Amino acid sequence: MIGRSGKALIVVYIICLVVLFLMCSTDLIIREPEQKIYQISVIIEDVRGDNYGNFRKGMDQAAMEFNTDIHFITLYENLDAGQQMELMDREEQDGADALIVVPVDEEQMEEKQMTIPVILLRSGVAEAAGAENVIIDYEKMGERLAWEILEDISNETSICVLTDPVRQSAMDSMFLKGIDEVFSKEGRKVQRIARREEDGFRTVFEMTGMQMEGEIVLIAQNQDILTEAAGILADYAAAGKDVAGLYGRGTTMPILNYLDRGLITGICVTDEFSIGYYSVREAVRALEGAGSVPTVMDSYYIEKEDLRNPAFEKMLFPID
Numbered sequence: 317m318i319g320r321s322g323k324a325l326i327v328v329y330i331i332c333l334v335v336l337f338l339m340c341s342t343d344l345i346i347r348e349p350e351q352k353i354y355q356i357s358v359i360i361e362d363v364r365g366d367n368y369g370n371f372r373k374g375m376d377q378a379a380m381e382f383n384t385d386i387h388f389i390t391l392y393e394n395l396d397a398g399q400q401m402e403l404m405d406r407e408e409q410d411g412a413d414a415l416i417v418v419p420v421d422e423e424q425m426e427e428k429q430m431t432i433p434v435i436l437l438r439s440g441v442a443e444a445a446g447a448e449n450v451i452i453d454y455e456k457m458g459e460r461l462a463w464e465i466l467e468d469i470s471n472e473t474s475i476c477v478l479t480d481p482v483r484q485s486a487m488d489s490m491f492l493k494g495i496d497e498v499f500s501k502e503g504r505k506v507q508r509i510a511r512r513e514e515d516g517f518r519t520v521f522e523m524t525g526m527q528m529e530g531e532i533v534l535i536a537q538n539q540d541i542l543t544e545a546a547g548i549l550a551d552y553a554a555a556g557k558d559v560a561g562l563y564g565r566g567t568t569m570p571i572l573n574y575l576d577r578g579l580i581t582g583i584c585v586t587d588e589f590s591i592g593y594y595s596v597r598e599a600v601r602a603l604e605g606a607g608s609v610p611t612v613m614d615s616y617y618i619e620k621e622d623l624r625n626p627a628f629e630k631m632l633f634p635i636d
Contacts, residue, residue, distance in 0.1 A: 370589045461565070
């Protein structure tokens with residue numbers, strides 16, 4: 317039997333356990349460390365869901381995992397490098413911990429001095445990747461698209477590139493550079509067709525068949541032009557009577573729908589969800605002193621049948 321002193325010890329032991337439990341549960345002894353919520357500003361040209369849907373989904377996923385608040389800031393005027401620099405200064409002054417920027421002018425951006433981490437989503441070649449950069453090699457993407465087109469067409473097929481010189485970004489220029497290098501190497505002539513301010517490419521499409529003999533393929537400079545061209549082909553079948561194929565880049569829902577309908581022949585894509593995710597991850601790594609590392613993204617060529625491929629389906633249609 318337990319004596320009176322033994323019972324007293326048991327009571328004291330139980331009381332101590334209860335006190336310790338209460339102290340722990342009320343954070344009197346063990347306090348959870350307060351986790352800083354990082355404020356990250358993202359400066360891009362266009363915040364429309366069409367153009368940045370998957371990109372934003374990737375950022376939202378990273379924001380939940382790395383405890384950050386993401387603020388999107390857009391340029392008032394597209395391709396305005398000076399305004400972009402001003403917005404960067406403003407966001408730093410307003411308390412942003414880090415910036416994620418799609419540079420309008422990469423040379424100016426390299427000279428920009430900031431006291432907070434800046435993650436750049438660059439369009440340069442992979443070999444030029446530097447720390448705190450997420451690299452999309454648009455030149456290599458253009459090369460890949462050109463090789464795929466050459467496999468699809470005959471030597472007699474004319475090649476036309478739909479461009480908008482007034483609104484040509486750095487990524488557009490790198491993409492076209494890759495295309496031109498391949499066609500030049502293979503001795504293929506390329507005609508550039510500039511977008512008209514008054515009616516876009518609509519009138520150009522109506523006249524293209526008159527200017528050239530035989531079949532033609534069209535390559536769009538960017539996803540906006542690709543969407544416009546596919547829309548014209550959808551509305552006016554006669555405009556595309558001599559068009560053997562329409563190619564470009566981009567992952568917006570209109571582009572994927574046109575690809576599924578057969579109005580677009582093939583596109584080059586990148587994993588935009590991962591681009592958004594990695595950019596936030598690298599910003600947090602830089603803020604925590606872990607050091608950011610360059611991230612080089614792959615690009616892929618897909619056609620209509622690839623939309624049902626599970627690997628591409630997951631990349632193109634990430635779940636919210």
